[in-house]
Amino acid sequence: MKKNLSLMGLIFLSLVVQTTVLAELPHQLAKPDLLLILIVYFGLYSSPLAGAMLAFLSGYMMDIFSGSIFGIHTFSKTAIFFLTILIKDRFYVETHLFQAGTIFSLSIIEGFIIISILGLVSPIENLLPSFFMFIIPKSLITGLVGPFFIALIRYVSLLPQGEPIK
Amino acid sequence: MVEKELSIFKRYRIPFFAVIFLTTALLSISSRINNVERLAFIDWLFLEITFPFQKAVTYSTEALSDLFDSYVLLVNLKRENVALKRTVAKLREENNFLREKAIASERLRNLLRFSKKIPGTMLPVQIIGIDPSSWFRTIVIDKGTKHGVNRGMAVVSPEGIVGHVLQASPHCAKVLLITDFNSSIDAIIQRGRARGLVEGNGENLCRLKFAPRMHDIQLGDRVVTSGLGGRYPKGLVIGKISKIKKKSYGLFQQAEIIPSVNFAKLEEVFVITETHPMDIP
Numbered sequence: 001m002k003k004n005l006s007l008m009g010l011i012f013l014s015l016v017v018q019t020t021v022l023a024e025l026p027h028q029l030a031k032p033d034l035l036l037i038l039i040v041y042f043g044l045y046s047s048p049l050a051g052a053m054l055a056f057l058s059g060y061m062m063d064i065f066s067g068s069i070f071g072i073h074t075f076s077k078t079a080i081f082f083l084t085i086l087i088k089d090r091f092y093v094e095t096h097l098f099q100a101g102t103i104f105s106l107s108i109i110e111g112f113i114i115i116s117i118l119g120l121v122s123p124i125e126n127l128l129p130s131f132f133m134f135i136i137p138k139s140l141i142t143g144l145v146g147p148f149f150i151a152l153i154r155y156v157s158l159l160p161q162g163e164p165i166k
Numbered sequence: 167m168v169e170k171e172l173s174i175f176k177r178y179r180i181p182f183f184a185v186i187f188l189t190t191a192l193l194s195i196s197s198r199i200n201n202v203e204r205l206a207f208i209d210w211l212f213l214e215i216t217f218p219f220q221k222a223v224t225y226s227t228e229a230l231s232d233l234f235d236s237y238v239l240l241v242n243l244k245r246e247n248v249a250l251k252r253t254v255a256k257l258r259e260e261n262n263f264l265r266e267k268a269i270a271s272e273r274l275r276n277l278l279r280f281s282k283k284i285p286g287t288m289l290p291v292q293i294i295g296i297d298p299s300s301w302f303r304t305i306v307i308d309k310g311t312k313h314g315v316n317r318g319m320a321v322v323s324p325e326g327i328v329g330h331v332l333q334a335s336p337h338c339a340k341v342l343l344i345t346d347f348n349s350s351i352d353a354i355i356q357r358g359r360a361r362g363l364v365e366g367n368g369e370n371l372c373r374l375k376f377a378p379r380m381h382d383i384q385l386g387d388r389v390v391t392s393g394l395g396g397r398y399p400k401g402l403v404i405g406k407i408s409k410i411k412k413k414s415y416g417l418f419q420q421a422e423i424i425p426s427v428n429f430a431k432l433e434e435v436f437v438i439t440e441t442h443p444m445d446i447p
Binding site: 012016017048049052053055056059060063070071072074075078079082085117121 | 179180183184187188190191192193194195196197219223
């Protein structure tokens, strides 16, 4: 319970940082998606139920602050969490390079999910350019930052290495 | 049976959770899709809880950002300052150059005006050298015999008389200034018409000698050339009386003259290569 609360605090903190510090950066700069990294972390090191709840909560909170269609992040983040579980069960995920690659790929997939939902539910035309303009740079930077962020979380021992949340 | 059910749940719990959570998320999209502006209580609560933290972080970030900006600004200011100093130096140089041009232009205009006043042929020359010794007062000009400059010719400027050509070589000439010991010019006091001889005193002054004692000479009187001797045209300004030495005895009086030409600032002068016997207007 204590750990879950700590993780919720971490989500909250990441969200605040994402909506303040990172949002202050110039528009031209790609910004890392800290919540996505957190969700990958949950997927790698937490139990499915707790992780799914945290991922859902992260997405939900992002939706609250986001001006887009409500639920789009809730869905995408939850989907990313379950995809991470699938990856975790099949690959060795402890190397930084693999983590970076996983985060990069999952960020791209999340972009696809969001674009697909937007394409389905809203009359926005020609969304593909935004994929190259925003999603690829954002995925690259998220992939680069990801292993360091995960290492930082593990360093401060919010969640001991490999220990699942009960 | 219960154990079997639990075992199935354990085996399929991840897909089960996935379906539950993803469906909920999709339902969430579906429920809000036509009502984007609606703010649910839970959303409102989240926003309210997060707001103070966001505000605090934003203020801190802005403060840090301002501090950083100020630092960057200082660095930029330093760079800008160096660049501006360079520009100012360049502009000053340019300004000096232009001022110099303007002064030269004005001087040349005066020379031209002056040359039209003088009866005769005038050759503009440039001063290229000044006597290095402290005994003599001579200058070197950039024209010589090849240009028609010969020994004894008068050298004048718009301000007044400068001297005469002492020596001439093909391409340059030496001019004896009126302030030199060896210079003597027949002169007249413009106001009282008293005649005398103007000699140099070796400094930057001249002396009026052999002016008859009975003539009225006053301070500030202009002294001009008399035209006698044929070297200088009549009426060229030599200078002004600055001191009068009149003894109680003797036939003559003496006076000190400040030349009208500032020899320290001379740059261009004229050599009168040909004179006509008429007064200067």
